[in-house]
Amino acid sequence: MNSILICSTPVHGHVTPLLAVSRHLAQQGHRVRFMTGRRYADAVRSTGAEFVALPDEADFDDSDMNAAFPGKAGKSGVAGIRWDVSNIFLKPAPAQIRAVDEAIKQEQVDVILIENMFIGAVGLLARPREERPAIVNLGIIPLGVESVDTAPFGLGILPKPGVLGRIRNAALGVLTKKLIFGGVQRQAEKIILDATGEKLDGFFMAGASRADAIVQFTVPGFEYDRSDLPDTVHFVGPMSRVTKSDGELPEWWSELDGSRPVVHVSQGTIANTDYDELITPTITALADDDVLVVVSTGGRPLSTLPSPLPANVRAAEYLPHDRLLPLTDVYVSNGGYGGVHYALEHGVPLVVAGMTEDKAEVSARVQWAGVGVNLRTNKPTPDAVGVAVRRVLADPSYAERSRALGKEIAASSGLAGLEAVLETLTPKLVSE
Secondary structure (H helix, E strand, O other): OOEEEEEOOOOHHHHHHHHHHHHHHHHOOOEEEEEEOHHHHHHHHOOOOEEEEOOHHHOOOOOOHHHHOOOOOOOOHHHHHHHHHHHHHHOOHHHHHHHHHHHHHHOOOOEEEEEOOOOHHHHHHOOOHHHOOEEEEEEOOOOOOOOOOOOOOOOOOOOOOHHHHHHHHHHHHHHHHHHHOHHHHHHHHHHHHHHHOOOOOOOHHHHHHHOOEEEEOOOHHHOOOOOOOOOOEEEOOOOOOOOOOOOOOOOOHHHOOOOOOEEEEEOOOOOOOOHHHOHHHHHHHOOOOOOEEEEEOOOOOHHHOOOOOOOOEEEEOOOOHHHHHHHOOEEEEOOOHHHHHHHHHOOOOEEEOOOOOOHHHHHHHHHHHOOEEEOOOOOOOHHHHHHHHHHHHHOHHHHHHHHHHHHHHHHOOOHHHHHHHHHHHOOOOOOO
């Protein structure tokens, strides 16, 4: 029996994708332990894995981050990013390292799977390879490896070709490491040295990219070209594909008959408390257009939507993507990595508006890949949304490019590709 340890910070957007990984590996007969926050214990066990609790120093309730981290409220911009990285992700690293060491002591571990912001992995990777298990970075957000061809991760800046682009990238790299994150870098160096006795080699935010393998859950066509891409990077396509649903359809479903373009808008199931961010601007922008606007509230009651709704708007708490996306002409999204890939799987072009977490990088890739329009904001105006949607509807190149990526996704291996990578690192990792 093969022993796999999955490690995740206790944040919904980090844990949820890894649950799919856990379920797949457990179903393939592997011994899976999953280390994260206690809030996710039942979800972990439902995948067939054993739940391993993070210690109190590394655990928190992400349902109310301001309550979990009293100093967080009111901070935004660069100062907010620095504070979040330092307090939410970096400070728990020593406790994470101790917890992983204890898990290894209790039971042999063949391979450790981590997500990008489990910064304790940076300390583990500082150790010589012969003193630790193989470590695999699961790319559940856009690829963040440093490159001469790309700007530092997190800025949402598109690649710029040629020598001038490389000069710009190098300057931005110095600015990011020395000025923006200089203090946090020094904090990270001390934490890793104290926790492991090893010196931190390089920028702490790029630490996870030094893993023995990086399994990136996208296709090459949705990731920047890099002339210096490490051979440890493996593109396997999105881990989750749209699955067949058999739930009851809303009574208005028959109106999706192709008589007018369908524009689907959703803020997902997490960032959906403030409809003014995306849903309301979209409804307002298209109220007089000859389109059908289909709204998903992500589970919130329909009574929470603005009332009355325009005549061309239809809404439901949840909608089946397997049946809706083939009928959709434009998907208006806040740039979640998973949701964007669902749209691409079905060849649907996008309008994206997201600048928090990794969404700035997702939105930039939508623009770079030519599959949609990037509004470069969290709260677009109705005018901006309307112009973008009409542009995507009028220009067939967006849909053509999205369909091309859909073919790449259909041909990709997904979670089976992850298992193939694991077998190359640890030959005994073969399904029994």
